[in-house]
Amino acid sequence: MEDPLVIPDLFSSIMCIEPAINRNYAGVKKEADAWIEQILKQRKEWTSKNRKANFTFLASLWAADVDEEALKVRVDYNNWVICSTYIFLFDDQFDEGHLSTRHEAAYEEIQATLSLMDDGECTDISSHENPIRFIFQDTWRRFKKVSSFNFIRSKRASTGLQQRWRAAHRHYFDGILAQVRMTEHPELSPRTIDDYMVVRRRTVGASPILPLIEYAHNIQLPTQYFKLEFVQACMNVSFDLTCYGNDVLSYKKDLSTGCEHNLLIFLQRQGFFPQEALKIIEGQLNECYKRWFIAQAEIPIVGREESLEQEKFLHACKMAPLGQLHWG
Numbered sequence: 045m046e047d048p049l050v051i052p053d054l055f056s057s058i059m060c061i062e063p064a065i066n067r068n069y070a071g072v073k074k075e076a077d078a079w080i081e082q083i084l085k086q087r088k089e090w091t092s093k094n095r096k097a098n099f100t101f102l103a104s105l106w107a108a109d110v111d112e113e114a115l116k117v118r119v120d121y122n123n124w125v126i127c128s129t130y131i132f133l134f135d136d137q138f139d140e141g142h143l144s145t146r147h148e149a150a151y152e153e154i155q156a157t158l159s160l161m162d163d164g165e166c167t168d169i170s171s172h173e174n175p176i177r178f179i180f181q182d183t184w185r186r187f188k189k190v191s192s193f194n195f196i197r198s199k200r201a202s203t204g205l206q207q208r209w210r211a212a213h214r215h216y217f218d219g220i221l222a223q224v225r226m227t228e229h230p231e232l233s234p235r236t237i238d239d240y241m242v243v244r245r246r247t248v249g250a251s252p253i254l255p256l257i258e259y260a261h262n263i264q265l266p267t268q269y270f271k272l273e274f275v276q277a278c279m280n281v282s283f284d285l286t287c288y289g290n291d292v293l294s295y296k297k298d299l300s301t302g303c304e305h306n307l308l309i310f311l312q313r314q315g316f317f318p319q320e321a322l323k324i325i326e327g328q329l330n331e332c333y334k335r336w337f338i339a340q341a342e343i344p345i346v347g348r349e350e351s352l353e354q355e356k357f358l359h360a361c362k363m364a365p366l367g368q369l370h371w372g
Contacts, residue, residue, distance in 0.1 A: 049318055052326035054289055054369050057333040058362055063370055066104035068112045073100035076119040083171045083179065098371070099123055105367035106253065106360075107260040114260035117186050121256060124179040125249055150224045154217045160184060161210050184209075187259060201259050204267040208258070212251040219246020223305060237328070240310050241284065247305060250286040250364060254279065257360040265353050277339035278361045281332050285365035288325050288332070293372040 066072075076099070081091050099122035100115075107118055160166055160181045171178040187209065188201040201209070222243050226232045234240040257263075269275060291298075291307040298306040304313075311321035346354065 047319075049322060051292055051322055052329055054292065054329070056329075058336055059285065059366050059369065061362065061366060063105045063363065063366060064108035065101070066108050066110065066115055068115050069100060069104040072104075072112055072115045072119060073098070076100055076116060076123070079120065080123045080179075083175050102367055102371040105370055106257055106363055110260040113186075117183055118256055118260055120179060120186075121183045121252075124176065124183060125252075147221065147224045147228055150221060154220065158210075158213065158217065161206075161213070187256075202264075205255060205258060207267070208270065209252065209255040212255050215246055215251045216249055219243050223247050234310075237307070237311075237324070240307065241287065244287050244291075244305070244307065245280065245283040248283065248287045248290055250283040251279075253286075253364045254282065254357075254360055257364065258357065261356055261360065263353050263356050263360070265350070265357060269354075272344075274339040274342035275357075277335060277342075278358060281336045281339070282361040282364050284332050285329070286368060288329055289365050289369045289372065292322070292325060293369070 077095055080094065100119045103115055103118035103122055107115055110118075157177060157180055160169070160177060161184055166181070169178045169181045188206050226234075226243070234243065258265075287307065295306060295308045298304070298309060304310070307325060308318065308321045311324055312318060316324065343354070
């Protein structure tokens with residue numbers, strides 16, 4: 045019998061926060077489950093697995109104090125990007141599915157998805173024709189529409205936020221294409237952890253989470269704010285913590301399905317034993333916490349209103365990986 049693996053403490057330092065759950069959780073879960081099941085029309089076994097996967101719980105951790113409308117958009121997006129263990133709607137097509145070794149087909153699928161966010165008129169996608177693209181298009185349209193927030197009529201997704209949403213998906217999709225290319229051509233695969241993380245922090249799908257939380261909380265910060273070095277550093281810490289948490293928690297599943305897009309599996313291919321690989325990840329986690337606090341020291345002194353918005357965004361950077369840990 046093999047010795048049990050000891051995993052790092054994933055809830056230390058900035059991840060020690062006790063998250064709250066959105067008060068609209070129960071109602072939105074019922075509505076969201078019915079919506080995705082009606083679109084996909086899968087058999088009862090899948091329906092049961094989807095309900096147990098409980099993406100509404102994940103979204104409720106990410107956005108604990110937002111209204112039902114924002115929470116529903118968040119949940120429906122979750123269903124688009126990861127869905128359940130039975131049918132993975134988008135990203136697992138590229139992890140171990142039919143697009144994992146077909147770069148041209150993957151590129152075409154990605155371009156078709158990106159085109160749904162064009163500013164011009166876009167053809168309505170039918171849920172019968174292509175349920176995956178339908179979910180994405182529907183979520184995007186609700187993301188950018190004018191809606192009420194705290195009883196004030198406002199455009200939740202400003203032009204700048206819409207641009208960040210598009211950029212976040214390009215960031216994600218570029219990583220997906222790089223992953224497919226490396227699957228086709230193993231000689232292009234990364235040789236070091238740093239090289240691996242350049243791709244992994246994109247493919248883990250963490251980058252679109254922040255614009256969605258920004259949307260849900262109606263965070264009002266100027267576009268130039270997101271270009272500041274300390275903001276980029278905090279966002280990268282958020283992405284990396286999401287990667288490490290995801291890869292530790294999904295290690296057994298990835299082993300059983302043959303999915304190699306996992307840092308633990310990558311390190312084992314480099315010659316490390318599983319426990320040694322976990323020790324390396326523990327060191328990477330500690331480096332993330334240090335990078336976070338170094339970035340915090342560079343935060344400029346601003347007025348009260350901007351400081352409040354800034355704190356909301358930085359809190360979102362922590363909640364993105366933390367919510368996943370509590371859900372996973």
